[in-house]
Amino acid sequence: MSEKQKGRAAGYALPSVLIFALLLxxxxxxxxxxxxxxxxxxxxxxxxxxxxxxxxxxxxRYACKVCHADLGFKLKAGSSEINMAKIMDGQFxxxxxxxxxxxxxxxxxxxxxxxRGTPTQVHEGKVQEFSAPTGGENQ
Amino acid sequence: xxxxxxVNFFAMLMxxxxxxxxxxxxxxxxxxxxxxxxxxxxxxATPDLTTDAxxxxxxxxxxxxxxVFNRTMRPLASYxxxxxxxxxxxxxxxSVQALKKPRDSYxxxxxxxxxxxxxxxxxxxxxxxxxxWNHIDATAEGMVMDMDILRxxxxxxxxxxxxxxxxxxxxxxxxxxxxxxxxxxxxxKISMALILSGQKCGVCHGRVAFPPSECGKCHSRKKDVS
Numbered sequence: 559m560s561e562k563q564k565g566r567a568a569g570y571a572l573p574s575v576l577i578f579a580l581l582l583x584x585x586x587x588x589x590x591x592x593x594x595x596x597x598x599x600x601x602x603x604x605x606x607x608x609x610x611x612x613x614x615x616x617x618x619r620y621a622c623k624v625c626h627a628d629l630g631f632k633l634k635a636g637s638s639e640i641n642m643a644k645i646m647d648g649q650f651x652x653x654x655x656x657x658x659x660x661x662x663x664x665x666x667x668x669x670x671x672x673x674r675g676t677p678t679q680v681h682e683g684k685v686q687e688f689s690a691p692t693g694g695e696n697q
Numbered sequence: 698x699x700x701x702x703x704v705n706f707f708a709m710l711m712x713x714x715x716x717x718x719x720x721x722x723x724x725x726x727x728x729x730x731x732x733x734x735x736x737x738x739x740x741x742a743t744p745d746l747t748t749d750a751x752x753x754x755x756x757x758x759x760x761x762x763x764x765v766f767n768r769t770m771r772p773l774a775s776y777x778x779x780x781x782x783x784x785x786x787x788x789x790x791x792s793v794q795a796l797k798k799p800r801d802s803y804x805x806x807x808x809x810x811x812x813x814x815x816x817x818x819x820x821x822x823x824x825x826x827x828x829x830w831n832h833i834d835a836t837a838e839g840m841v842m843d844m845d846i847l848r849x850x851x852x853x854x855x856x857x858x859x860x861x862x863x864x865x866x867x868x869x870x871x872x873x874x875x876x877x878x879x880x881x882x883x884x885x886k887i888s889m890a891l892i893l894s895g896q897k898c899g900v901c902h903g904r905v906a907f908p909p910s911e912c913g914k915c916h917s918r919k920k921d922v923s
Binding site for chain 1: 775776777778780782783784785786787790791792793795796797799802811812813815817826828829830831832833839866867868869871872893894895899900901903904905908909910
């Protein structure tokens with residue numbers, strides 16, 4: 559092993575140990591169903607509970623493409639800039655949650671069901687587990 | 698950054714039988730209040746701990762937190778929690794009781810080892826679920842493209858076979874092309890570091906589709922090493 563290689567190995571040693579330690583310490587991990595998405599762009603500020611979107615339930619009934627191509631939901635959690643005006647106008651959630659395809663938006667607390675202060679993120683995702691042991695990927 | 702993530706991933710892989718241990722190690726032995734204080738010292742000596750019961754609860758909570766050996770491998774009982782048991786729903790909200798429970802819905806679906814513990818592709822193939830292709834026209838059907846892409850890996854791990862068929866049963870071309878994957882041979886640099894940090898395949902795999910910890914599902918083609 560040359561001096562240069564030794565130096566490089568030593569350089570990797572510290573981060574490796576630190577990451578290993580982080581893995582061992584465990585995290586503040588909010589248990590939820592895999593893929594559950596909390597959207598809290600405006601809710602906390604408007605004194606509403608943040609929204610929980612149960613991905614698993616929707617994927618049993620609709621192909622991914624229905625929401626992520628036809629209805630314009632972006633793939634990154636919280637980036638679609640959904641608000642109640644758009645939903646009542648028939649966009650995003652409102653395309654189905656209009657009282658004809660699915661129950662309508664008068665049932666506020668069916669969606670606005672998260673604990674206050676829950677950050678916008680995909681829950682149980684690998685990104686949080688591996689790289690953000692103190693919270694969500696968006697924190 | 699790449700190196701850090703790679704090391705991280707392998708650290709995860711190298712931890713053997715972690716969750717069998719995790720399941721049994723979560724409780725701490727019962728100790729007298731003063732013994733606990735002696736053991737954990739000043740760390741838990743907050744003003745709240747006026748009684749032995751509070752000290753015990755704090756010590757147990759502390760032990761639970763620090764003794765999670767591998768947080769990427771959890772006991773099965775912590776999967777598929779109902780909205781009434783999980784950590785994100787506001788349990789004082791009465792509507793939460795009306796929400797559907799994953800375990801009820803998953804009863805007859807093929808099982809998987811991680812994620813939702815459901816093999817969604819098998820569920821679709823066997824007709825156990827029949828997700829609609831259009832939210833207005835229930836008879837609409839997608840165009841399934843059956844074309845496998847072989848990606849040759851570094852090292853000795855199996856090559857990756859990407860099946861367009863299973864993906865186009867859920868998605869359309871524009872979901873992935875060209876924003877995530879350039880539709881051209883050799884134009885996409887993909888690594889486990891990128892995937893684990895939520896890019897490329899990791900946009901879905903690790904968030905909603907089966908997680909990247911199921912190596913063999915993608916790394917499925919044996920290499921000729923003779």
